[in-house]
Amino acid sequence: MKQYVMGNGAIALGALSSGIGLIAGYPGTPSSEIIETVSKAEHDGVHVEWSVNEKAAMEVAAAASYSGARSMVTMKQVGLNVASDPLMSLAYVGVKGGMIVVSADDPGPISSQTEQDSRRFAEFARVPVFDPSSPEEAFDMVGAAYELSEKYHTPVFLRPTTRICHAYASIDVPEEYHKKEYEGFVKDSKKWVIFPRLSFENHAMIEKRNAVISREFSDTPFNTCEGASSKAVVTGGVSYAYAKEFLKDDPDIKIIKVGTPFPFPDDFVLKALEGTDEVICFEELSPFLEENILRLAGKHHLDIKVSGKLDGLVPSSGELSANAAEKILGAFFDIAPESTEEAKDVPPLPVRPPVLCAGCPHRASFYAVKQAMKGKKAVFCGDIGCYTLGNAAPLDMVDTCLCMGAGITMAQGFYHMEDDCTCFAFAGDSTFFASGITGVVNAVYNEADIIVCILDNSTTAMTGHQPHPGTGRNMMGDIVEKIDIKAILEAIGLKKVVTVDPLDLDAAVNAVKECAAEKGVKAIIFKSPCIALSKPAGKCKVSEKCINCKKCIRELGCPALVTEDGQVKIDENLCTGCGLCRHVCPVDAIGGAANE
């Protein structure tokens, strides 16, 4: 049966076709649709979960595979940093049922903090990695990766990149999916309990095994050599697709594709390089293939010139494209570029930066804190989520953003170093569960004076509205006990935890002022649902009382507040009737909406 799916869907269907028993992960662009696809597909009881964070997901999947079941764990590349602790040990201990770690990289980066390369991580952990160049290949690689994982008892990486994750193709899938039978956990503490002695033995075994896998990889269909020429391009992943788009099927140009970058298929590449004295490594993120070719050249005394990122022919950052292939490979292979005219006198284009939605409760929360702290020294530590957009004018309420959960702990560092400064941390509800709780414990234990603001909109909004432990729903479609953020904070020992509706501006401002006046760790839970998921309260309207001072626009930057022929008005298609602007207008010119 043919199905037209996204690359992430192809990975999910590949896993289902391979008979997985469990899939776990944490949302993160560009990986999120893998788990969503599995949860929507018809199958006989695969356990699907959004785990609380990537480390938890990795551990849940590891145990499933200790039981002999096939498992998959999914995340974006920075999530792998969180999951690296279990990963590194798991690589030593090994697995029984096949286990695939999907870590989606994001060249550009398009929606990430870093341009890290998961191929490096696989090499660091000494586990094999597959690098798909299309959704079709991603599907096939999943099947091959499970075979390999079970044959060598090791977790195996699949490393797609954004353009593969979000590309669509037709995939041939089975009519039905069935879980592979599995034996169940067989106790053996010499095998499953990591000790220095075991690590030492397994380390030696892993290095020997990787040499064997390198030879096995030299024969996989994922590594290919097309054409013949004294000059060659070495590439892999989506960069291969870009190279092919430009070079097509030219028998006089050699394209070496490495689909399994670690353990590097030395034999295959050495053979492919025969008759070639100059190569260019065309790849995104780090010069991974390039360094391996250089290693081979040194080891085997190859008389070959190696180009790529290290000599500047390929840019060291950012993503590649078919046009980058035309420019870079065209110059390398001496192919004259097609003449194209540069566009001239293009009218200035409007910019469309991402901003918080009209009626977004985060806007109200930030505004309340801003109002309460007017004229006082304060630092605002942000975090990863839609609310990072609170950094934009006119709110300008995010001073730092480092990684998931860092806001709460960084606020503490500022408290210890800055004099007379109120230190705020903003964290979303999903972020709080993922990695915020330990930060609050740290604050209480080490006596930091901070105000933790939880922007609780009851969803993981930025990545596409996934449920989390506070929402009372899970990925199996069950209604589950909601985990109460307030109760957690009180249990940690916070004396002051206030819950307030940020759209009730006066109450919200008072809550902030109250907390700022007290010592110790305080928390404010700004509770209001994500506007993208809730019914609008109605529409607000600007009346003729308006003196056109534009304070509403200047202070809030709500996209629904617009000007028409210089006069302030509210765009009814966008306004959700949140009522925030009514509190801001000095002459009470805004009315309407449900709370009137």
Add this chain to the structure above:
Amino acid sequence: MNKSILLCGVGGQGTVLASKIIAAAAMNDGNTVHSAETIGMAQRGGSVTSHVRIGTAFSPLIPLHGADMILAFEPAEAVRNLAYLKKDGLVIVNRVPVMPITEALNASGYDGSEMIEYLKKKTDCIVFDGSGLPSAKFLNIAMLGVAAGSGRLGIETDLIRQEIERRVPPKFLDANIKAFETGIRTGGEN
């Protein structure tokens, strides 16, 4: 058949559904199809594109100067993506601008008209007036109509209509089919 079609617009205008309909119709016509979405963040109002590639294609995204047709739901987005158009490619553009959401804060005076003039001057283009539709909700289907009516899509109009019928909720089907017909007329007049 080898054809690359770029759809562009502003988040919330329904480019994704339109691209899925084109892809499915082309597949039902016996073609291999690939497509790609540039998925933005969850917030609305950003520039979005969908790349549909019918026939042989390697890169998920259309190369610059590689699109046979640009189906632009918004004038500035057409100009923003114009570098993707082939020399003899066709631009189909909706005349109605979507103001940037930061317009009230930093006025740019944008109203779409210079974009339309620029497109008319520089390209082979069909301008569709989306303001005549009963609601902006039907714009994506109407734009499909223009593309079908232009005769340059290379996919039979009936196959597209079938996909619309398959994918649009029954409640809104009549209105969408009307919008589709309106689009076909505009496409045919040019």
